[in-house]
Amino acid sequence: MWVLSRACARTGEVPARTFPAVADMGPALVLGGNGVRRGLRNRTVILMGVVGPLVLGGVLALAFTGTGPKIDIVLVDLDDSSVSAGITRGLLEALGPDAQDGDSPVTLRTEPGVDSVEQARSALDAGDVSAAIVIPEGYGDSVTGEPEDLVVVGSADNTIGSAVAGGIARSVTARTDLQRSMVAGFVSAGLDPSGIEPGDLQQVVSTELTDFGFKFDAPLFLGPLSVFLFLGLGVNAKSLVRDRSIGILDRVRAAPISTRDVVLGAAITVMVTGIVAATLVVVLSTVVFGASWGRPLDVAVIMLAFVASVAGLLGLVVGLARTEAQADSWTNLMAFGFGVLAGSFFGGTTLPGLFGVIGNLTPNGAAMRALIEAGPGGEGLGGVWYLIVWMFAIGVVGVVVGGVMLNRRLR
Amino acid sequence: MAVLVADSLRRSFGGRVAVDGVGFSIGPGDTYGLLGPNGAGKTTTISMVCGLLRPDGGTVRVHDHEMRVTRCQAKAHLGLVPQEVALYEDLSGRENLELFGRLQGLGGRLLTQRVDEALELVGLVDRAADRVVEYSGGMKRRCNIGAALVHRPDLLILDEPTVGVDPQSRNAILAGIEELRGVGMAVLYTTHYMEEAQRLCERIGIMDQGVMVAEGTTAELVSLVGRHPVIRLSGDGPLDSFVKAALEVDGVVNASDHEGRADVVADVSAALLSHLLDLAERTGVRVGGVQVDAPDLEDVFLHLTGKALRD
Structure with missing residues (x-):
């Protein structure tokens, strides 16, 4: 049974009601x-x-950033030409100094002991590197002759590293088509092609890494x-x-x-x-x-x-x-x-x-x-x-x- | 002045007419019952009364505020108890009442005071801090009603509040509603339980298939049936002598005997019953039992629609 208190009885008090206006958010x-x-x-x-x-x-x-497994890409220059030296320098500078001393989630570096495709493969198999980008012999000549692709040494065990290296290599190769004409211009003018500014390469690397969500x-x-x-x-x-x-x-x-x-x-x-x-x-x-x-x-x-x-x-x-x-x-x-x-x-x-x-x-x-x-x-x-x-x-x-x-x- | 005036309400859903021309009014302190079987249009009617459904025709006025025109003012005077337990079960009883109080514009100390009153009214003060999910079925039903009372509405609308409730809780709910009538609150009560309508309501509207087939007090409605109560007296002895004597009694319309039972048609009163029992003794009839078969709202519904209330 409910109990009616005195307070519940009608007192004639007007309830404190508000009526919402159009702008009332109450x-x-x-x-x-x-x-x-x-x-x-x-x-x-x-x-x-x-x-x-x-x-x-x-x-x-x-999975993708510095707290996860790092991606370590080695550059191997088999061409040893002024063109390949310019590309190597451009790529190394593209990621800044962190990319060479291991502080970055993606490391791009050269390794003195890795001077061939076989050595790159051995380093990859040993787990010392995630992937390698190889500039093949004669690549420098390709700027004035037949186009040649960079070689990527990757592993199914490190698909992300291989994918990043492949992306960079493809972009560099594509850019080389443009640079080929620039380098040809340098050579025909009797200038040193290694003086090519790395700006284009920086953009190449930055774009690749951003696409992979690293930057x-x-x-x-x-x-x-x-x-x-x-x-x-x-x-x-x-x-x-x-x-x-x-x-x-x-x-x-x-x-x-x-x-x-x-x-x-x-x-x-x-x-x-x-x-x-x-x-x-x-x-x-x-x-x-x-x-x-x-x-x-x-x-x-x-x-x-x-x-x-x-x-x-x-x-x-x-x-x-x-x-x-x-x-x-x-x-x-x-x-x-x-x-x-x-x-x-x-x-x-x-x-x-x-x-x-x-x-x-x-x-x-x-x-x-x-x-x-x-x-x-x-x-x-x-x-x-x-x-x-x-x-x-x-x-x-x-x-x-x-x-x-x-x-x-x-x- | 009437608290609620519903006039010629009409509403269709697609091509189906759910409510057609329903109208009634409720004064302060009155309890009005809408009685009808499931699907009669009761819930649609109160949805229009509460401003939840827009009528296709007709008007609803609450304290002279027309629902269609000054909806907020009209709604501020009413409290709705939906058929289901319409509470947030993960909140406590107090939190539920506070929420619905705030939606009515209450706040601060006044809100606290009104919530306390409502909790006391429905007997949930001790369990106010418990979550609704922990309440028994009866407690949930009471809290469901309390949530509609927190802003002290002038008109309380209850949509079949006792469906699925055990007899003890049902009785508590009905007794509580009777008390609300005592403090001047108008009540609109829908049910398909004839006994509840008879117990609570001064006036009753009987609905069927969206139409108000009859409306009035219980006595007025029963009179529509057009038959007097029948007093069925069973016993041993000369029932034919008893019947002959009974036909001479004032107020007796007819009397007959059938296989050990005498049926006396008359307006029942305590005095008449007493007189008939004396008469049975004097005529040598040993009375085994007496049963009064008076027409009720079930008979009214059957009489008006040709079918039983709970068909």
């Missing part, structure tokens, strides 16, 4: 805060937002972070669908609030958890794995825009999904589809052609590109403003469209 903030609290309590925020990205990013970092390691963590944020988005979307099926959403909507507040509240949950997760991932990946993300302000703005776009996609999923299974399907599609398109699983390597363009339009692709272009040596936020606007636009449009769709369905 109900959405209440719902968003509730979502964050529940996420913290059932640990989905920590697991999906922090632990998952850090573990997966950490694995990628260990800029933030994508190693942004990729997993984006995948897990999408999966976390799914958790929130499913929660809303479940709320609808068991009547909680009816109870919420019976309060003086609008459906817009419901979607906005869920988006706020994703925003808050996403910002916390991104901050932790950036800080911890920098401290623990030495990841370089770029200038803090640039990173903060880009990550905010990225999280906003993910929150917007939540709105779309909520609007589209009629069942928990549908919410799951939509978010898995986004997490893995966008992940593949944007190269989230491959350290930021985008797909070629049209798929690459589409990948750059995805939230994680746009964020990845913004981080790379604004990152170390980049143009800063000024050069990527359109990507930031794009991500925020996804966020706003997603919430608005999702709210309209949900409202139509519910009413």
Whole structure:
């Protein structure tokens, strides 16, 4: 039996109610805060937002960066010409002094005891080097005659090292076509071809290493972070669908609030958890794995825009999904589809052609590109403003469209 | 002034008409029952009353605020208890009530005070800090009601709150609702349990296939059946003599005997029953049992729709 207290009896007191105006964020903030609290309590925020990205990013970092196995490439000059000397010097200088003393994850060096293909193979078999790039005898003559390729000595036991060496060799060979004419010009003018500036080669090596994800390691963590944020988005979307099926959403909507507040509240949950997760991932990946993300302000703005776009996609999923299974399907599609398109699983390597363009339009692709272009040596936020606007636009449009769709369905 | 006036509500889903022309009003302190079988349109009706569904036609006014026009003001006066336990199970009872209180615009000390009151009202003060998932079924149901009371609504809307509840908890819930009526709260109660409607509601609307087939007090509705109660008296002895004597009693409409049982059609009263028992003794009938077969809402529904309430 219930007991009515005196306080429960009608006193004529006017309840302290507020009626939300158009710009009143109160109900959405209440719902968003509730979502964050529940996420913290059932640990989905920590697991999906922090632990998952850090573990997966950490694995990628260990595999590809300085804390993992290093790639040691030896240059063997069998030509001993002024041309080969120029190429060797150019490649060695391209990676800077760290690349020759073992401090870099990729080492490119010459080894006095390795002067032939056989010796390179022996060193490779002994595990002393990861791969070798051999400049064959007569390569110098090829600049004025028939083209000749660099030789890569690799091993199936070290596919990454072989791939990196092969990439550098192919690019150098391709560049040699251009340089051939430059060197020919030097020779015909009676000048020493070893005076060729290594700038082109520096670009060759930098491009190759960036393509393999070595130079800029933030994508190693942004990729997993984006995948897990999408999966976390799914958790929130499913929660809303479940709320609808068991009547909680009816109870919420019976309060003086609008459906817009419901979607906005869920988006706020994703925003808050996403910002916390991104901050932790950036800080911890920098401290623990030495990841370089770029200038803090640039990173903060880009990550905010990225999280906003993910929150917007939540709105779309909520609007589209009629069942928990549908919410799951939509978010898995986004997490893995966008992940593949944007190269989230491959350290930021985008797909070629049209798929690459589409990948750059995805939230994680746009964020990845913004981080790379604004990152170390980049143009800063000024050069990527359109990507930031794009991500925020996804966020706003997603919430608005999702709210309209949900409202139509519910009413 | 009526707390709720629903007028000519109509709603279709696709080509199917779910509610057609339903209307009723509830005054302060009144309990109004919507009685009907599953699929009758009760939940659709209260969804329109709560502003969850937009009516295709008709209006809902809560304290003179029309739901379609001043929705927030209208909603601020009502509390909804959905049919399911609509609570976050990973939050405590107190946290749930605080959440729904905040959504009603409550905050600070007033929120704390109102939550305390609601918890006391539903008898969950001792378990307020426990997560809802740890509650028994009956406790969850009570907390479900408490969440709708935290902002002291003028109109409490309960959608079949006793479905799947054990008899003890059901009785506690019904007794609690009776107490709310005592403090002036208007209650809209949907059910397909005839006994609950009869016990709680001053007025009852009977719905079937989206239409309000009858509306009134229990007595008014029962009168629609058009038959008097039947007093069935079983026993040994000269029942034919008893029947002849009973036909002479004031208030008796008809009487007959059938295979060891006398059926007396009359408006039942304690005095009449006493008189008939005296009469049986005087005519030499040893009474084995007495049963009163009075028409109830089940009969009303059968009479109006040609089918049983729980078909």
